Amino acid sequence: MSVTTTRTDLLTIEGLGHVYEGKQRHEAIGRLDFAVPEGAFVSIVGPSGCGKTTMLRCLSGLMSPTRGTVLLGGAPVIGVPRDLALVFQDYSRSLFPWRTVAGNIAFVLPRKQLSAAERKERIDESLDAVGLSAAADKYPWQLSGGMQQRVAIARALAYRPTILLMDEPFASVDAQTRAELEDLMLAVRQRFGMTILFVTHDIDESVYLADRVLVLSKSPSTIVASLEVNLPSPRDQVGTRELDDFVQLRSKIARMIRDQSTRRPSAPAIGDSESPS
Amino acid sequence: MTATDTSWGGVAQRPRRDFRRLREFAARWGALFALGVVWEIAARIADSIYFPPISRIMHRFVELWLSGPPNTLFLTEGVATDIVPSLTRMLGGWSIAVVLGVLLGVAIGRSRTLGDFVEPIIHFVRAIPPPALIPIFFILLGIGNEMRVSLIAFAVIWPVLLNTIDGVRSVETLHLDTGRVFEFDRRKVFFGIVLPSAAPKIFAGMRVSLSVALIVMVISEMVGRPDGIGSVILGAQRTFRMLDMWSGILLLGILGYVLNALLALVESRVTKWHRGAREGVS
Ligand SMILES: Nc1ncnc2c1ncn2[C@@H]1O[C@H](COP(=O)(O)OP(=O)(O)OP(=O)(O)O)[C@@H](O)[C@H]1O
Ligand SMILES: [Mg+2]
Numbered sequence: 001m002s003v004t005t006t007r008t009d010l011l012t013i014e015g016l017g018h019v020y021e022g023k024q025r026h027e028a029i030g031r032l033d034f035a036v037p038e039g040a041f042v043s044i045v046g047p048s049g050c051g052k053t054t055m056l057r058c059l060s061g062l063m064s065p066t067r068g069t070v071l072l073g074g075a076p077v078i079g080v081p082r083d084l085a086l087v088f089q090d091y092s093r094s095l096f097p098w099r100t101v102a103g104n105i106a107f108v109l110p111r112k113q114l115s116a117a118e119r120k121e122r123i124d125e126s127l128d129a130v131g132l133s134a135a136a137d138k139y140p141w142q143l144s145g146g147m148q149q150r151v152a153i154a155r156a157l158a159y160r161p162t163i164l165l166m167d168e169p170f171a172s173v174d175a176q177t178r179a180e181l182e183d184l185m186l187a188v189r190q191r192f193g194m195t196i197l198f199v200t201h202d203i204d205e206s207v208y209l210a211d212r213v214l215v216l217s218k219s220p221s222t223i224v225a226s227l228e229v230n231l232p233s234p235r236d237q238v239g240t241r242e243l244d245d246f247v248q249l250r251s252k253i254a255r256m257i258r259d260q261s262t263r264r265p266s267a268p269a270i271g272d273s274e275s276p277s
Numbered sequence: 278m279t280a281t282d283t284s285w286g287g288v289a290q291r292p293r294r295d296f297r298r299l300r301e302f303a304a305r306w307g308a309l310f311a312l313g314v315v316w317e318i319a320a321r322i323a324d325s326i327y328f329p330p331i332s333r334i335m336h337r338f339v340e341l342w343l344s345g346p347p348n349t350l351f352l353t354e355g356v357a358t359d360i361v362p363s364l365t366r367m368l369g370g371w372s373i374a375v376v377l378g379v380l381l382g383v384a385i386g387r388s389r390t391l392g393d394f395v396e397p398i399i400h401f402v403r404a405i406p407p408p409a410l411i412p413i414f415f416i417l418l419g420i421g422n423e424m425r426v427s428l429i430a431f432a433v434i435w436p437v438l439l440n441t442i443d444g445v446r447s448v449e450t451l452h453l454d455t456g457r458v459f460e461f462d463r464r465k466v467f468f469g470i471v472l473p474s475a476a477p478k479i480f481a482g483m484r485v486s487l488s489v490a491l492i493v494m495v496i497s498e499m500v501g502r503p504d505g506i507g508s509v510i511l512g513a514q515r516t517f518r519m520l521d522m523w524s525g526i527l528l529l530g531i532l533g534y535v536l537n538a539l540l541a542l543v544e545s546r547v548t549k550w551h552r553g554a555r556e557g558v559s
Contacts, residue, residue: 108459
């Protein structure tokens, strides 16, 4: 379960920084250095407005950062790589309202490489994975928020990326749905064997899901800590959250996030620190 | 008379909604019928040669255009000489305007620099009332059909063009980003994202254009070679054939209404998602 240093790194971020130019110049990301090993589930927590979305846009190649490099599988990211998919924070505006659920998924599948039968299979499989097989012919606006989010996830799954980036995907769903979606992500990871980078501002969620949690500071963001999560697998919504390890880790992260508003720690070295500074 | 709120082919039809549609239908036609009755009574009381009763206008209408032999579906020769040329040039000019308007609109909407460049020109040229340009179209294209079709196309391209530009500009950036994440090529971005996003606005422009096309068609037929509904109306007025004149006017009303309803039907089919997405479902 634990991430060992012998695993190869799929995504490597070196000296990443971003400044929004303009009338009000804003340094969103200070300096980020980290690596995501292949097959890992890494979650990133940070306060609202600390530059998490900005970071994901840089990692996915939607935007080029002001400083630093992003390597995916050893190659620099210029433009969006084929092997990468991103689930946006604002899922409702990223689904196409003029297409049905199945249509939204079909739309992202490359027409040339896949036969009609293969496309159908992919659609069915990914809808089944998120438990939405019955809603295939509905339109996104006929679904609840949680269902829409699941469609966005299914669409990304059908695309079969090697790495999946997710931007606060469960921020606007109720607690019950959220728990279901969290377990869905764990199941999906198992089923499709993807590397997942999961951004959230929910500390519990970050610990519950991940092998490793990166804690970001306020803007301009740096990495406050990179913590390994050694919780038994499979995780359980009730059981896991009761474990001493879980409680201690979440308190530690909560303290860090609270404390960095008063003092600014220097960025630790990549991936090997188990505690702040 | 718009048909925006009629629910042609809604998503989930329920009996309750059918009732509502029936009521709306009755209200709309009832009002029209009432107007006819008022007209009839007022005209009979006034007994003016200029305002004949509606019953006599309708009678003349049928005589002129709907009293043909059964093998032509009761349409008279007048339909071929008056209505068909008018309709062809109106729909011809409008279609040219729609195709050009959408193509240019997409090009202008997609490029900021091009937009900044041509938009002032568009707003200036559009502000000129098309009838004022008839003399110029006369000189350039003569008094025949080309002049009329071009004049109609020129007059009605603006709503389509401006709405397309607007529609293309207001494409959700997150939709475009989604396209980039999933590696859409240019064609897929255009036909899969830009065009569907802009479709509701394009259709709104097409509807405005359609009603303007009817107006400009009539105006264009009142000058030059006598031909079409416009010249029927003008000719009748000049020779004091008031019933013919009113029949022509009635015909214009019916044509405008039917064409608009047909377009609304197509629109609601194509952009069904738009109304649904805005209203939500319950
Ligand atoms: N296009 C932009 N131009 C200028 N500043 C921007 C732009 N986008 C974001 N910012 C600023 O950069 C900072 C980081 O924004 P970002 O959206 O990355 O934050 P976030 O961590 O994703 O926040 P949240 O948790 O609320 O989603 C914010 O202070 C924001 O105001
Ligand atoms: Mg964000």
